Structure formats: C-alpha cells, structure tokens
Amino acid sequence: MRLGVDVGRATTVAVLVGPGGQTVARAVVDSVPGLGECLRAVLAALPPAETGEVDAVGLTMDLERRPSRLRPVAALRIAPPSHPSLGPLAGWPAQAAREVGQLHAVVSGGSALTGRELAPLDRAAVADFARRAAADGVTAFAVAAAGALTRPDPEVAAAEVIAEAVPGAEITLSHELGRSGLRERENTAVLNGALRPWAARTSDTAERALRVGGLRAPLFLARNTGGLVSAAYFRHYPVLAIASTTASAVRGAALAAGADRAVVVDAGVAEFRCASVTDGEVEGSDVGPGLGGVDVDLARIRTDVLPRAGLVGTGAEQVADLVERVRRRTPGGVLLAAGGDCGLVPVRAQDPAAAVAAAAYGAACSEIVAEVDQFAVAGGHGELDRLLGLARDQALARVVAAGAAPATARVAFAAHTPVSYLPEGVHRLRVRAVGSPSGIPS
Template sequence: MKRIGIDVGGTNTDAVLIDGTRVLGSVKTPTTADVMAGVRQAIRDLGAAAPLEGIDAVMIGTTHFTNAVVERARLERVAAIRIALPAARSLPPTVDWPDDLRAAVDPLSVMVAGGHEYDGRELVPLDRAAIRDAASRIRDAGITSVGITALFSPLTAACEEEAADLVRAVIPGARITLSHTLGRIGLLERENVTLLNAALQSLGLRTVAAFEEALAASGIAAPFFLTQNDGTVVLAALAAANPVHSFASGPTNSMRGAAFLSGRDGAMVVDVGGTTSDVGSLVHGFPREANNVVSIGGVRTLFRMPDLLPMALGGGTIIDPATGAIGPRSVGYRITEKALVFGGDTLTATDIAVAAGRVEIGDRDRVRHLDPAFVAAMLARIAGTVEEGVDRMKTSGTATELVAVGGGAFLIPDRLEGVSEVVRVAHAGVANALGAAMAQISGEVDQIFADLSRDAALAEAQAMAERRAVEAGAEPASLKVIEVEDIPIAYLPGGARRVRARVVGDVRERGAVAV
C-alpha cells in the first residue's frame, strides 16, 4: 500500500511517502500558526519530492488535542453526571483540576444515586428520575457534551449505559462519553479523562473536517486515519469521538518509527524534537504502556497512555551564554529565525552541536566565536540529561540499546553511561511521520470477566479485541495478538478475573469487505 504519513509537531510538520516498507520521499517543514496551512505545505513539498499517485491511505498525528488542554483553549463546556451517591459525595467532579482549566470547561456537575460495589453488587438502585432531571438542566443550559461516570463501571457498565439512554431521550443530539470505555478502576482519574474527552469532542470534529479539507485541497482522495497513544491508527471519523486517545501520539509515532527503521522491537528510544525530548521503551515493537497515573495539563488520568519521560531538551532549546543554563525555554518553530547559525540572536542547542561539528546546519561561521571549552561543557551537560532520562526509564541495571530519532537526534552522543549502543538510523529526522505511515490498527479489551473458566475468559477477550479491530478498519486475515494477560480477582465472586487483550492488524484496503 502507498501511504502518506504526517506528524504535526510543535516545531516541525513532517511528511513521508511509503510504498510497503520503501520510503519514496520525506520532507520536514516548520509548523505554522495555521496548522492546516502547514499540512498543505508539507504535502506540496512531499509532492515535489515524489509523485503522489495511487495513495491508499493517509495517516496523521497531531498535537491539537494535547495543546488545547495545555493552553486551556478551544474546549467545550461539558456536563458531568456522576452515578455514585450516597458514596463519593465529598469530592465533586473536577475537584482536583487546576482552576484555570476548570474555568475553561465550566462544568455543570450533577451527582445521583446508583453505581456498584467493588464486588459487582449494586450499591443502591439507579435514580432514574434524578438523571432525567439532570438531563433537563443540561439541555436548558445549552450543553450538548456529557460525561457519565458510575462507581466501579469497569466491573459492570449497566448504570452508565442506562443513564446514557435516559439522557439521549431528553437531549437527542447529545455527545456522550461513558467512562468505562476509556478509563480504569479509580473513580476520579476515570472521571477526569471522561470529562476531558467530552470537552474535546467538538474540537475533534472540527479537526477531522479541517484535515479532510486540507487533503482535498491537495488533490488527495484517500481514507485518512489519526494516530493514537498506543502506536496504532483509527479511522478519523472514529477518532473524533475519543480525542484523548491521540494525546501522546507524536512521541508514540516516533517510537514506532524507531522500531521500523532500526529493526529493534525491544530497545530504548529517545525522540529529540525541537522543543522537548521523550524517552520510552519498546516492547514487542510498541511503546511500553504506563500502568500508573498520567498527568495531562495538570489533570490526573488513568487510561491507555505510553510510558514516556519528557525532558526539556530539543534542537531549539535556549542556552544562556552567561550562565550555561540549558532550557527549559525553546525557540520552537522559530529556530530558523532565532538560532545563531541561521542569522538569529539566540544561542540554542543546535548552535552548540554545529559548533562541535556534530551536524552541518546553517552557517557554521556564525558560531566559531564560541569557546570550545564552553561548547564541550554544554555537550557534557546534555549527555548527562539524556543518561539520567534513560536510567529512570530502564527496568534493569544492564546496559541497553538506545535508538536516537527526531530532528534533534544529533544532540545524542555516541557513547552514554548505561547504554550499550546508540543506534543511528536513516530517516531519523522523520521517524514520527514514518511511524504514522506504517501504523496498524488495534483492538483492545480491558475488562472483568466472571462465571467463565480462564481459557473461556481469555478467548472471549481476544474475540472482542478482534471484533473491535475489524470495526476500526483492520484486515481480518492480518490480525495478530500482541498482548494477553489476566489477573484473578479474589474478592469478586464467580472466579472473576481482569483480562487485557490487544490485537493489531493491517489497514484494510479500499474496497475490501470486512468479514
């Protein structure tokens, strides 16, 4: 299949064209204030490098949704319905959110009776009248995006699903996010990600429509997908319903690209961008998943996210020539204006690398005045930062391979403490776009099963994951199981166990029929 992969980062927008595993062309362009204009420019530049004919699919990774949360912008007002009374009354929805983010979302919060105990028993009967009343209040307030969270809904989703039906009866056009479809055990964290998703859904719809227009204006008529946190893609129309699944897609794309380019499926990866670097670990060729709380814009969440360590180090990182302080500020996408080697007036990490002869970018004569001892000291501090990041992400004391990718990969030295080999790859600067272009489609289940034998529970979870992958656009014959695990839950009746199953498959070709 011929595919275009596009990754919209904070500093650069990268685009690649691949045919199977062959890279036909790649470009890197500065990200513009008007993101879609930058995407169109990247496609034009890619078309100049290789003919864009017979494109089967376009895969796009974007920071739109993460940026919206961080910037407290473009968020929709939401309603929060928590089904948990008489428990969980003392901590209302968004209680732990930063004040400015809560003000941006301005939630209308309602708590009603219902939910389940930790062992699956009904806590109290669902208060249907209270939900109908809440729906009327939400409708009268002009709110159309609703997040519903019930106590222990990952054990049984009955309360959330019935509440959604009741809300739709009052607000037919409501966009409803159910917490059990996103989060895990942990009421506040699951509710948090549910409400973030609800606040982003309208932006998701606008973003998908804008990408469609950008592709159409570029003369590309092919289905397009958005990349997700787990290193896979999903049809854009489906991704718009769950924008939180694209929060960390940028560094995840880079990790998948690193696996693709290096042939490694179990190494560490450092992705050095223009503003930040991310260190992560590959497991079976996919990013290791975080099993703890992940903070998004100051909000605690617990859902499917890669285990990454961000560092304030990138090609545009600002260095103070007087004190030698490195970062955390960066010139970002203005590096071609601000860095010394491009005629600017700001000393950056890229200038240090050029002065040291690690990379040929811009005009080296503009940094020849830098003291070699100062340059060496800065390189040593950069190396120390990377060594510390790798050490924090390792799960053992043995040395590990480290694949260096990203536009600023030249900042990574060839020798690092605790690293057996720094692996350099071709096309490292556009590994993120390559990761998007070659991504597969996944189906995942993380659910409690009871009254089934272990084998039956595992088989049922795998079958559910496969169905979800096919529904998302995967070719049934290509499905492959990459993860199955189960944990017996002694405090639940019926031999209950939590089962996680994940499968991946190739993108179904246009015209193919799912079976």
C-alpha cells in the same frame, strides 16, 4: 503505499512508505500556524507522481493537540454519595474546571468491582439532571458508574435515559475508555466529551488539506500508545489520540532500525523524552496527569523527560543520565534517536534522516489498534474462558469500528489476572486487537 505525516512545533515531516516498509520519499518543511497549512506545504514538497499511489494516511501531531478551549460537559456519576472533595471534577486545575463547567451530579446506582449491585439506578434523577443540563445549554454528557468495568449496564441505561430526555445529546461512557479508578475514569470521560468539537475541526481540516493536495486516501490518527484509529473514531474518542508524537517516534525509530529491543530518545523542541521498546512494544503506563493537568486513567507510554530549559552546559551528561535510567529497564536495548535535534544523543549507527522522520514513519507503518480492559467474575475455569472469549470478541469489534479492515482483524494480546485485593474469582481481562487500515474513506 502509505503516507505518514508528523506535524510538529518546529517542522512538518512526511514519509512515503512502500508495502515492504521501505521509505520511498521524504519531505521536511518548517511548521507554520495552522494544521491545514502545514499539511499542504509538506504534500507540495513530495514527488507528485508518488502521492497518487497512497492508500492510507497516518497523522501524528503536536502542533494543535491542545484546543483553545474545552467544551462544557455535564458530568453524571452513578455511585454512592461521597465527600465533596472526592466528587465529580474535584481536584481539577482551575482553568480546565472553568472551561468544562461545574454542572455535575451524583445519582444512586452502580456496583462493586465484584459485580454486586450497590443500588438500583435512579432513572428519575438521571432524567432530571439531563433536563437541567439542556436548560443550561449543555448537551454533552459524560457518564461514569462505580464498578462499570465489571458491570457497565448502569452507564448504558443512564445513556438511554439521557438520550430520551435530550434528543441529540452527545454521550461518553466511561467504561469504553478508562480503567478501574472511578474518579480518573470519570475525568477521562469528561475530557473526551469536552474535546469532541476540537477533534471534529482537526480531522475536517486535515481531510480538506489532503484533498487539496490531491489525496483521496482515508485519514487515520495516531493513538497515544502508538497504532492508529480512523478519523471517524477519533471524532468520537479524541482522548485516545491527543498526545501521540512520542509513541509514534519511538515505534517508528525501532521499526526503521529493525530493533525489537531499543531505548529511544525523542529530541523535541522543549524536552528530551526517552522510552523503551521490548519485543516490539513500547513500555506502558496508566494513571497520571493528562491534558490540562487533569488526572486520567488511560493507557499511555512510559517516558522519562528532560526539559531543555534545565540543561547545564552542553547538556551531554544529563542526556546520558536520562538514557542510562531507561536502559536499566531495558538491558541490551540498542540506543536510537528520533526528532529533529538529536545532536546530544550519542547514536552512531543510524541514518540522521531516519531519526528526523521517525514519528512520520511510525504513523505510516502502524496498524489499527483497539483495547479492552475490564473486570469479570468467574466461578471456574470454564466461565473464565467464556468471559475472556467475549472480551476477545469485543476487542475485535472495536478494532473494526476503529478503522481496521474486517478480514485483517486479529487478537494480538489476551491475558487474565486474578485481582488480589478482591474476593476469589474476580479477574482483570486485557485484550488488544489489531488490523490493517481499511481502504473505505472515513
């Protein structure tokens, strides 16, 4: 049996789900300040006899997704020089920039997306930057190299130099998280490094609350796009799981209704968020503002948003317009609601309790998910097949690292697409692997 918990701004919801996907028990309590307090309260509201059989806990949260402060991070770019307006951290909102700090450098190296080396990595400059950062008391680093999604070697080599110069340094490599755009991928890596202390506190708090509540099952965190990662993986890559509630709610509502094609309205405290599901998958998006208003290049779900502050009259017409906009992208999709205040969503054939518990249900029922998104240069079909096979192996390794039981890991999606704006032979490879949560505690 699995337990899903949704810690929201207004309420905290827990759902116990049996092996066949049936809801065994639900509990709803008012949210209070503090993640641990919310978890302890909702666990106390569940039937004690049932919680003893839980073998995995999936958590999604809005309450503490924004840390009080970002940690300073030393940002290292490996690329040719650029105008200061395009340099590291350029364009960051003032508050986020102040918190992360202005410690950054650009060193020679990197490659084009075709894999052609632009210049050898300047190892001496990397070591000098690492020592300067350590002298300023900064031991968290984010490394982003031009062309790293085709050729990650410069980032890996720079990490080795930093680790030697600053023992114990925490290093985020951009090719493990972001996509093709250098600046947005760099921003993603910097945010990830800045969020790690918060992620450690958050996961530790949640695990302690579960133990106090009598649960020994391992904890998993919901991803921004749905799916889960282990608490240990979340501590290392928190940027993947900082805004997961709507994805969990949309997936959960569709799963509970048995709908492969749906339009789901997530009625939150501050806004209505509407997203579509096709063939069981939530519609995705890429580049856009992330935490603190920083532009990131990270997979996310596509949502149309209607702020509650902007509602006119009852707001019914505006909600109907919101639904219609998304419905045009998903003709024939069944309309479903999620969240605790769905009165304005014109849904008839849906259990209101299931709507309230949609995000928790989605977190309980999700699999472990990991993705690989990279560029490859292939001289023919044989070479392309070999590179796609390597990407599949990498995705399988990542999903196991993210918390999947090895025997259950499998490739759910794999595709290659020629990159039209680059020379012939350059392909974008995308692979998604999934697996069941491992029973080994994180």
